[in-house]
Each structure stands twice: as structure tokens, then as C-alpha cells.
Amino acid sequence: MKTMAIICEYNPFHNGHAMQIRQHRTMYGVDCVIAVMSGNFVQRGAPAICDKWTRAHMALAGGCDLVLELPVVFSTQSAERFAKGAVSLIDSLRCVDYLSFGSECGNINVLTRAAKIVAAPDFHNKVSRALKSGISYPAARLCVLAETLGQESAAVFSEPNNLLAIEYIRNLLLLGSPIIPITLKRSYSHHAQNPEDSFCSASFLRKQIHRGQDISNWMPDPVLSVLENAITAGKAPVSFQALNILLPYLLRSVSEDQLRTLPDMTEGLESRFIHAGRLQHTFSSIAEAVKTKRYTRTRIDRTLIHLLLGMNKKDFNTPPSYYRVLGMNTVGKAFLRELKFMKERRVITKTAGISFSNSDAERMFFLDCHATDIYALLYPNQDFNRAGLDFITSPILIPDTHF
Numbered sequence: 490m491k492t493m494a495i496i497c498e499y500n501p502f503h504n505g506h507a508m509q510i511r512q513h514r515t516m517y518g519v520d521c522v523i524a525v526m527s528g529n530f531v532q533r534g535a536p537a538i539c540d541k542w543t544r545a546h547m548a549l550a551g552g553c554d555l556v557l558e559l560p561v562v563f564s565t566q567s568a569e570r571f572a573k574g575a576v577s578l579i580d581s582l583r584c585v586d587y588l589s590f591g592s593e594c595g596n597i598n599v600l601t602r603a604a605k606i607v608a609a610p611d612f613h614n615k616v617s618r619a620l621k622s623g624i625s626y627p628a629a630r631l632c633v634l635a636e637t638l639g640q641e642s643a644a645v646f647s648e649p650n651n652l653l654a655i656e657y658i659r660n661l662l663l664l665g666s667p668i669i670p671i672t673l674k675r676s677y678s679h680h681a682q683n684p685e686d687s688f689c690s691a692s693f694l695r696k697q698i699h700r701g702q703d704i705s706n707w708m709p710d711p712v713l714s715v716l717e718n719a720i721t722a723g724k725a726p727v728s729f730q731a732l733n734i735l736l737p738y739l740l741r742s743v744s745e746d747q748l749r750t751l752p753d754m755t756e757g758l759e760s761r762f763i764h765a766g767r768l769q770h771t772f773s774s775i776a777e778a779v780k781t782k783r784y785t786r787t788r789i790d791r792t793l794i795h796l797l798l799g800m801n802k803k804d805f806n807t808p809p810s811y812y813r814v815l816g817m818n819t820v821g822k823a824f825l826r827e828l829k830f831m832k833e834r835r836v837i838t839k840t841a842g843i844s845f846s847n848s849d850a851e852r853m854f855f856l857d858c859h860a861t862d863i864y865a866l867l868y869p870n871q872d873f874n875r876a877g878l879d880f881i882t883s884p885i886l887i888p889d890t891h892f
Contacts, residue, residue, distance in 0.1 A: 534790025555821030595674025723870020740766020
């Protein structure tokens with residue numbers, strides 16, 4: 490069985506995602522498409538627009554065969570840590586042929602050249618020196634790339650999907666993985682606000698959904714049906730409203746010492762958080778008050794989510810410890826059957842009564858479940874705002890849906 494993995498958020502799934510799956514499945518003769526998908530909180534430091542089971546259902550309706558959850562300790566991280574966790578999980582399967590991803594560049598050779606530069610032993614030392622000028626980490630990385638590639642070529646890597654692509658390839662190189670990276674050029678800008686055809690960015694789509702606008706032009710019909718059912722039930726779209734109470738409360742309840750246990754809490758940043766928490770009363774206003782030229786809004790948002798979910802620095806140094814199944818069709822089920830025979834890592838399909846012999850795996854799973862419990866507070870329909878959904882929700886099972 491020839492297998493292709495996609496690292497994704499599907500927040501939400503749209504026509505561009507469907508095209509990627511369809512084209513790469515055909516071009517490379519792929520039998521099984523595995524989505525390694527963020528759970529209820531995503532990489533930009535925010536709750537997903539709908540829960541992980543709804544998005545898994547959308548992924549299956551859009552052409553995937555199996556959806557595995559990317560643990561929240563990776564899904565809410567910077568591009569480097571996000572990619573490291575996801576690629577490590579995929580490589581550990583030992584039976585994936587291709588890693589597929591979209592990019593603004595669309596040229597795998599250009600991306601690989603940049604990835605080799607980033608993977609070089611002295612790259613991070615150069616970035617550290619650039620940081621001393623007071624610029625942000627993304628800007629420092631870009632400066633170092635420009636030294637080798639030239640300013641014009643390096644500018645390509647200011648685009649978000651190119652940056653993720655570089656990190657995916659870099660981690661494959663560092664692992665010595667046999668997985669072949671393949672990319673599809675994005676035909677639309679991530680910040681386009683007025684798309685004219687059937688393709689748009691996920692951020693544009695989220696805004697349209699929150700506004701109650703018609704989104705049928707940008708989503709495959711089977712996927713749209715799943716989302717519309719979730720909206721009708723009151724499970725989507727989720728918003729930050731509940732977090733506007735939770736975050737100020739947390740910042741007014743913790744000490745600076747407690748904040749120092751969070752990842753990326755450096756150089757006295759904890760004092761800025763405490764001060765902002767005392768003066769501000771919303772997620773957004775707190776983040777705006779804390780951010781600086783060096784510490785970007787996205788980094789601050791992620792740190793607030795880490796505080797919300799009770800994470801600490803040690804949590805992010807633990808490798809993937811299990812494969813949590815969110816959904817599958819008959820092809821994915823066949824793949825999973827083979828995987829269970831091949832792997833020593835645990836494949837989780839049922840969570841009732843689950844126990845772990847490994848404390849790191851237990852902690853990772855606890856944080857995933859805790860993230861779901863917090864996320865449940867954000868459902869529009871209060872009837873769903875209960876804890877323990879991870880223990881009563883089964884993986885999504887549907888027939889093959891390739892189109």
C-alpha cells in the first residue's frame with residue numbers, strides 16, 4: 490500500500506486542500522492518505538473553528554483515508570516545534586512513502602536548498618547573533634537565510650507555508666527519513682480578502698463563517714455538509730468569548746515564578762504578562778499589550794494558550810508516544826490493521842478505561858484531553874459544554890469518499 494501523509498489543521502477544510510489530496514494521490518499513485526491533524530487548538534495560538542472530530546469528518550469527506558491527532562503539545566507550537574513533532578510522528582510509522590504539503594514557492598528543490606541551510610549546525614548560532622539586534626525570531630531567521638541565498642531569494646521564505654515546508658524537509662533530513670517530500674504550489678495568497686475563484690485561504694473562510702456568509706463556493710459539497718451540520722447543532726463556529734474571562738482570571742491568579750515554567754517565557758516577559766492581566770480584560774487586549782517588536786503577536790497568543798492548557802517546558806521535549814485515531818474510512822481501517830501488527834507504539838481508537846505504562850505518554854494524553862475539556866467551554870450550544878468528551882466520542886467511521 491503506497492501511503493502519503495499530510496500535516497494539517499483543516500481549519501476548516503476547503504477546495505485547495507481537496508485539490509492537493511486529489512492531485513498528489515493521482516500523480517504518485519497513492520493508495521492511502523493519512524492526515525496528521527491538529528486537535529482542538531492550532532498553531533497560531535487559537536481554538537480551531539470547530540472541534541477535532543468535526544474537522545476529521547471533513548477531512549474524510551474531502552478525500553483523506555485516516556486522520557491521526559497531532560498532540561496539543563506540538564499543535565500549539567512555533568513552526569519549528571510544530572514540524573518536528575508532526576514529522577517525527579509520521580516518520581515513526583515506518584510505512585509512509587510521501588509527505589505532501591502546499592507552499593507558496595511550489596518548487597521542492599528551492600525549498601530543500603533552504604532546508605539544508607536551516608539544518609546546518611551553525612544556523613541557530615547565526616540566528617542567536619541576529620536576535621541581539623532586537624528583531625523578532627522570524628526576522629532573524631530571514632536575515633540569516635538572506636546572507637546565503639541573497640535578499641531577493643530569501644524573501645520567498647517570509648511566506649508562512651514556505652516556512653513550514655522548510656521545517657518539514659529539515660526534520661526529514663535530520664531524521665535521515667526515507668519519506669519523500671512533495672509540494673503543490675498554492676494558487677492564492679494566505680492574506681487575500683477577496684478571492685475571485687473557487688479557492689481561498691482558511692483565514693478568509695473563517696471570517697466568512699463567523700459572519701454567517703455563504704461559503705459554498707470554497708468548500709467541496711460533502712465537506713460543507715459536515716460543517717453545516719455542526720453549525721446547526723451549535724458546535725460551530727467557536728469563538729474567543731469564553732477565553733475573555735478565563736485568561737484575565739489566570740493571569741491574576743498566577744505568580745511570575747509560575748509563568749516562568751511556560752515555554753518561551755524569557756527575558757522578563759512574565760512581568761509583561763502579569764501587568765497586562767491586571768489592566769486588560771480580553772484575550773486580544775492582553776496579547777496586544779504584551780507584544781513587542783521582538784515578541785510577535787502569534788508568539789504571545791501561543792503562550793496564552795499554553796497558560797490556559799497548563800503546559801510547561803518539559804512537555805515540549807517529549808517525542809510522540811502514541812497514535813490517536815480521530816477518523817477513518819475502509820482504506821484507513823485496513824492501514825490501521827497493518828499498523829497495529831507492525832508497531833510497538835500504542836494505537837488509540839478507544840479511550841474508555843485507558844491506562845499508560847509510560848508517564849510521558851500519560852502526560853501527553855492528559856493534555857490532549859484537558860485541551861478538549863477547555864475547548865468544550867467554547868461551543869455555542871451550552872449543552873455540549875461538558876468535560877470528558879474524549880472518553881465518550883468514538884472515531885469517525887465513513888465509507889471511501891475519493892472524488
